[in-house]
Amino acid sequence: MDEEYDVIVLGTGLKECILSGLLSVDGLKVLHMDRNDYYGGESTSLNLVQLWKRFGKEDTPPERLGLSKEYNVDMVPKFMMANGALIRVLIHTNVTKYLNFKAVDGGFVYSKGKTHKVPATDVEALKSPLMGLFEKRRARKFFIYVQDYDESDPKSHEGLDLNKVTARDVLSKYGLEDNTVDFIGHALALYRDDSYLDQPATDFVKRIKIYAESLARFQGGSPFIYPLYGLGELPQGFARLSAVYGGTYMLNKPECKVEFDENGKAIGVTSEGETAKCKKVVCDPSYLPEKAKKVGRVARAICIMNHPIPNTNDSHSVQIILPQKQLQRKSDMYVFCCSYSHNVAPKGKFIAFVSTEAETDQPEVELKPGMDILGPVEETFFEIYDRFEPTNQNEDDGCFVSTSYDATTHFESTVIDVLSMYTKITGKEVDLTVDLSAASATE
Amino acid sequence: MATAGNSNINAKLVLLGDMGAGKSSLVLRFVKGQFLEFQESTIGAAFFSQTLALSDATVKLEIWDTAGQERYHSLAPMYYRGASAAIIAYDITNTESFERAKKWVDELQKQGNPNMVTALAGNKADLEENRKVAAEEAKAYAEVNGLFFMETSAKTAVNVNDIFYEIARRLPRAQPAQNPGGMILTNTPSEIAQSSNCCS
Ligand SMILES: Nc1nc2c(ncn2[C@@H]2O[C@H](COP(=O)(O)OP(=O)(O)O)[C@@H](O)[C@H]2O)c(=O)[nH]1
Numbered sequence: 078m079d080e081e082y083d084v085i086v087l088g089t090g091l092k093e094c095i096l097s098g099l100l101s102v103d104g105l106k107v108l109h110m111d112r113n114d115y116y117g118g119e120s121t122s123l124n125l126v127q128l129w130k131r132f133g134k135e136d137t138p139p140e141r142l143g144l145s146k147e148y149n150v151d152m153v154p155k156f157m158m159a160n161g162a163l164i165r166v167l168i169h170t171n172v173t174k175y176l177n178f179k180a181v182d183g184g185f186v187y188s189k190g191k192t193h194k195v196p197a198t199d200v201e202a203l204k205s206p207l208m209g210l211f212e213k214r215r216a217r218k219f220f221i222y223v224q225d226y227d228e229s230d231p232k233s234h235e236g237l238d239l240n241k242v243t244a245r246d247v248l249s250k251y252g253l254e255d256n257t258v259d260f261i262g263h264a265l266a267l268y269r270d271d272s273y274l275d276q277p278a279t280d281f282v283k284r285i286k287i288y289a290e291s292l293a294r295f296q297g298g299s300p301f302i303y304p305l306y307g308l309g310e311l312p313q314g315f316a317r318l319s320a321v322y323g324g325t326y327m328l329n330k331p332e333c334k335v336e337f338d339e340n341g342k343a344i345g346v347t348s349e350g351e352t353a354k355c356k357k358v359v360c361d362p363s364y365l366p367e368k369a370k371k372v373g374r375v376a377r378a379i380c381i382m383n384h385p386i387p388n389t390n391d392s393h394s395v396q397i398i399l400p401q402k403q404l405q406r407k408s409d410m411y412v413f414c415c416s417y418s419h420n421v422a423p424k425g426k427f428i429a430f431v432s433t434e435a436e437t438d439q440p441e442v443e444l445k446p447g448m449d450i451l452g453p454v455e456e457t458f459f460e461i462y463d464r465f466e467p468t469n470q471n472e473d474d475g476c477f478v479s480t481s482y483d484a485t486t487h488f489e490s491t492v493i494d495v496l497s498m499y500t501k502i503t504g505k506e507v508d509l510t511v512d513l514s515a516a517s518a519t520e
Numbered sequence: 521m522a523t524a525g526n527s528n529i530n531a532k533l534v535l536l537g538d539m540g541a542g543k544s545s546l547v548l549r550f551v552k553g554q555f556l557e558f559q560e561s562t563i564g565a566a567f568f569s570q571t572l573a574l575s576d577a578t579v580k581l582e583i584w585d586t587a588g589q590e591r592y593h594s595l596a597p598m599y600y601r602g603a604s605a606a607i608i609a610y611d612i613t614n615t616e617s618f619e620r621a622k623k624w625v626d627e628l629q630k631q632g633n634p635n636m637v638t639a640l641a642g643n644k645a646d647l648e649e650n651r652k653v654a655a656e657e658a659k660a661y662a663e664v665n666g667l668f669f670m671e672t673s674a675k676t677a678v679n680v681n682d683i684f685y686e687i688a689r690r691l692p693r694a695q696p697a698q699n700p701g702g703m704i705l706t707n708t709p710s711e712i713a714q715s716s717n718c719c720s
């Protein structure tokens with residue numbers, strides 16, 4: 078351990094493992110440690126006994142829930158957009174080779190008290206009960222415009238310079254109603270609040286295109302895919318990548334104290350009386366709490382059920398977005414459900430998650446609209462956890478602290494944080510222009 | 521997982537055992553026919569694929585090395601996931617490495633699938649003059665624990681092909697369909713063509 082490393086990474090959450098992998102591939106000498114005796118930190122997947130322990134429940138799980146080891150319950154449940162940033166990172170690094178994916182059955186949105194399949198194309202718009210007859214036609218025109226939009230072909234721009242006009246301008250050009258705007262912005266473009274409406278429309282249009290392209294890719298009922306055995310496989314896959322490129326792994330290392338020189342610059346990490354020297358430290362906020370501040374709280378419920386969520390066409394895996402406006406809230410609520418069909422629970426069992434940015438101290442009350450659409454549940458765990466953001470200047474202290482995982486049910490914000498950390502650490506950009514059309518699935 | 525179709529079998533094989541036992545050397549000898557006196561970890565290889573033609577089947581082994589994660593007991597559960605075969609290696613000149621091999625057998629019985637084909641390899645058999653672990657002792661242990669045993673040398677190549685071929689011979693020829701298989705996202709069209717003929 079008393080060697081010198083380019084980078085010491087603390088915590089084996091997904092973000093830290095992706096960074097560790099990318100840095101090792103770059104030829105940097107990486108030491109990766111975790112205080113726990115398992116991979117994944119906050120983004121691990123737990124079996125039933127571990128879940129019981131984690132929520133401080135007395136005695137052991139009841140027998141009716143089945144075998145503990147057949148459970149892989151994500152602590153940060155999220156789906157992956159089939160054409161999204163995480164898939165690009167997975168293919169770019171070849172970590173896909175370690176994983177098996179399966180398409181997610183459904184993408185739904187909550188509107189006026191009901192769940193509806195999210196329409197993402199002109200054809201689906203015409204079929205969707207979300208809109209009245211005339212609105213369907215307007216939405217269809219809007220979707221055709223987005224599908225045909227090509228940044229490099231001005232003819233497809235219909236006279237709108239997306240770097241100048243706002244998303245609101247584009248939507249009003251097509252005369253779309255508030256309810257329609259709500260599901261397009263939150264369930265298709267996956268914005269978490271309405272501030273996008275007053276931003277340049279480029280990002281907005283790109284996000285809808287990614288959704289539609291992802292949907293087309295695997296002929297599933299949603300644009301999402303999810304790994305068999307749960308998301309805990311992802312950090313493990315990237316950790317293996319790092320190890321294959323020479324990274325050193327140590328789990329179960331207590332303390333992991335970052336050491337600084339007299340100028341406050343990180344120079345190493347001490348654990349069990351030994352200090353490993355390094356030039357840079359990468360970690361999650363729990364390893365350097367003094368360099369992070371609380372920016373919010375996530376309220377969530379984890380539920381074990383014996384059935385799929387009602388009104389989702391029997392989907393064995395599904396995302397349902399409940400846009401803020403539909404609930405008179407400041408932030409969206411997310412429902413995520415997966416099951417034995419992705420090997421995360423014993424046969425016949427489903428695991429549903431309801432989460433949102435907490436606005437009160439009562440998750441039970443706050444999460445009720447999401448809980449209400451689940452139907453009967455066997456077991457529920459409520460929790461509120463804090464979200465942190467780094468406050469340090471990494472030019473000065475050589476520390477690179479990740480931001481906590483948010484309440485969203487997809488990875489786009491996770492990957493954006495990782496890529497920007499990578500750029501800060503190395504001064505380089507990750508080139509993610511992988512050939513997604515060549516990359517496809519084998520069964 | 522081993523999947524069968526027209527006697528084409530795909531199987532994941534994992535190497536286990538303490539650092540220095542010669543796991544990477546065994547793989548390198550088998551896959552590339554090489555031996556390096558100062559073997560660095562094989563950088564950049566996710567795993568090696570090797571196709572073995574047997575009289576009754578073609579077996580494609582996907583061979584996973586530990587990538588050094590065994591050093592501080594940090595192998596991830598995904599390493600064992602779906603493995604149908606394992607080679608647990610120890611160094612015949614090192615008693616401790618044999619004791620640790622037994623620990624790996626226990627670990628495998630906890631983590632791995634119960635029908636796994638497991639081999640115990642007493643490696644560095646070329647170093648007879650420094651032997652510390654008697655072949656009889658290892659053989660007896662292997663028999664009690666349902667493993668098959670061979671002494672190997674990655675240096676001289678003795679028994680290296682044999683142990684991999686013996687595993688291939690012992691793999692179940694037909695397996696019940698696994699829980700609805702997922703898809704592996706691949707990068708190159710040729711890979712897709714290759715693997716699409718494996719499953720029916
Ligand atoms: N004499 C001899 N040395 C070997 C043999 N196999 C491996 N070694 C040496 O033992 C050391 C450790 O081998 P390595 O394959 O890296 O072990 P690993 O940590 O289990 O992967 C290296 O110096 C090898 O050259 C063998 O069969 N005979």
Ligand SMILES: [Mg+2]
Binds near residue numbers: 545585588
């Ligand atoms: Mg090795």
